[in-house]
Amino acid sequence: MKIGDTIADHPIIQGGMAVSVSTSELVVAVAEEGGIGVIGGTGLSMDDLRCQMREARAGTKGLLGLNIMVAARNFKEAVLVSLKEKVDIVIAGAGFSRDVFTICREWKTPLVTMVSSVKVARLSERLGAAAVIVEGCDAGGHLGTEEKTIDLLPAICEAVSIPVIAAGGFVDGRDIAQQLELGAAGVQLGTRFLLSDECTVHKNFKELLITSKASDLVRIMSPVGLPANAILTPLVKKYLAGDSSIEPQSCDGCLKKCGREFCILEALRRARDGDYERGLFFTGKRFPDIAAVEPVKKIFSDLLQETRIYLDRVLKTSTPPRQLVI
């Protein structure tokens, strides 16, 4: 997978996950397997981000990315800190900023934008994005659309000539092969990597996802003003019931826009720390299809093997014969 001049051995990006869900340990493991490991920069202090970047850089010669929410007040600072630490790609999500295009052009570092419409994909290409990530409504994290990736992908692949990466609701090699067949240059997986040994969230978070059912998932409108998939936990029940006891006692204005019904970063941090009562547990919709928490090495070898089997089977019989390599 080629993004600008950056080439990944395998077309797999580990989605950046905010508030220290995707930290250097996970990122290094993914990069070592030939994917792109992405630090979730949102919700980190600049010192923590610098430290994460340095640890990751020291741990691998593979490809490292920064994911940052444009909605975060310190997003430009986070991009600059990461560029100084020689991050290989910058991924900007949850909002749109023209400034980040200029910054990445000056630093000669590929910028990838998260998009959920043809319009924003085209605008990104015109402003100089090296690739776009199309994320549909089955994804973990904040969502930009109510449409599924599979319904958005073909039109976006048609509309732009930069690489298009598919994200949201993919957990196995069959999913990956399907996206490649539809024209994606690669995929981004979040929940599958959250459920890895190397992901440093509290074991309660992983256990909650492994033991919950599809019916435990709800779509909420987060205080940021964007929808998100989350497990129906006590905090979410209170939020949906309009309970004002969850309103923040104090607020440092970390987001450019926030309804302040509860402190989202605090709730995500509590989830990361395993607090079932007070945490907000974001997840992709396909979490019930992930049976176990496994090492990244095993996840990668299974994903690659399954993808190859599926591609071999499908492409051999296609006319004219096509070739896709993973």
Ligand SMILES: Cc1cc2nc3c(=O)[nH]c(=O)nc-3n(C[C@H](O)[C@H](O)[C@H](O)COP(=O)(O)O)c2cc1C
């Ligand atoms: C706990 C969690 C936190 C996330 N945080 C972010 C984030 O900070 N920025 C972002 O662009 N995407 C975020 N995402 C989305 C992932 O990067 C990825 O695109 C998404 O999870 C893909 O869907 P999947 O989980 O079905 O694979 C997050 C996802 C999860 C599960």
